Amino acid sequence: MTKIIAVVGGKAADTRSLDLAYEVGKLIAKRGAILVTGGLTGVMEAACRGAKEAGGLTVGILPGDSHESANPYVDIPIVTGMGEARNIVIVKTADALIAIDGKYGTLSEIAIAVSLGKPVVGLNTWDIPGVIKAATPDEAINLVFEP
Numbered sequence: 001m002t003k004i005i006a007v008v009g010g011k012a013a014d015t016r017s018l019d020l021a022y023e024v025g026k027l028i029a030k031r032g033a034i035l036v037t038g039g040l041t042g043v044m045e046a047a048c049r050g051a052k053e054a055g056g057l058t059v060g061i062l063p064g065d066s067h068e069s070a071n072p073y074v075d076i077p078i079v080t081g082m083g084e085a086r087n088i089v090i091v092k093t094a095d096a097l098i099a100i101d102g103k104y105g106t107l108s109e110i111a112i113a114v115s116l117g118k119p120v121v122g123l124n125t126w127d128i129p130g131v132i133k134a135a136t137p138d139e140a141i142n143l144v145f146e147p
Helices: 015-030 043-053 083-093 104-115 137-145
Strands: 004-009 034-037 057-062 076-079 096-100 120-123 131-133
Touching (some): 004 043, 004 083, 015 096, 096 137
Parallel strands (some): 057 076
16 A cells, blocks of 8 residues: 655745755655645645655645645645644544644644654654654655655
8 A cells, every 4th residue: 555644844944944845755756655745835835846846646635725725736635624623634644744844733743643653753843752853854754664
């Protein structure tokens, strides 16, 4: 079965975080996995762009009521009308998460994933129990693809 990896993070991120997200998205696609994000800007868009440029499939779980809010690299926009509550859908859909940058929305996704026992790897994000730190995109990808 194809793995589904979520990339969660800030919608207004710094250049370093955007570069990390782009590379992570690319590596997810190269591993043949499906990328799921919140479908908006920032880390979500950078990861989707990386995955698309590497030939991958991207899914955006959108908070609003219109598929038009999705970033241009989302293949499958899922409109929820749920606002931040859509974070639960993102986490429940994914086999593992990679968190990059982010504020409290990202923290909520991390908390939900940890409480559900899903692996969470962090790059330049919250340093809290339950988050496995990675120094590079390659290390993050290797950690989520370990058996």
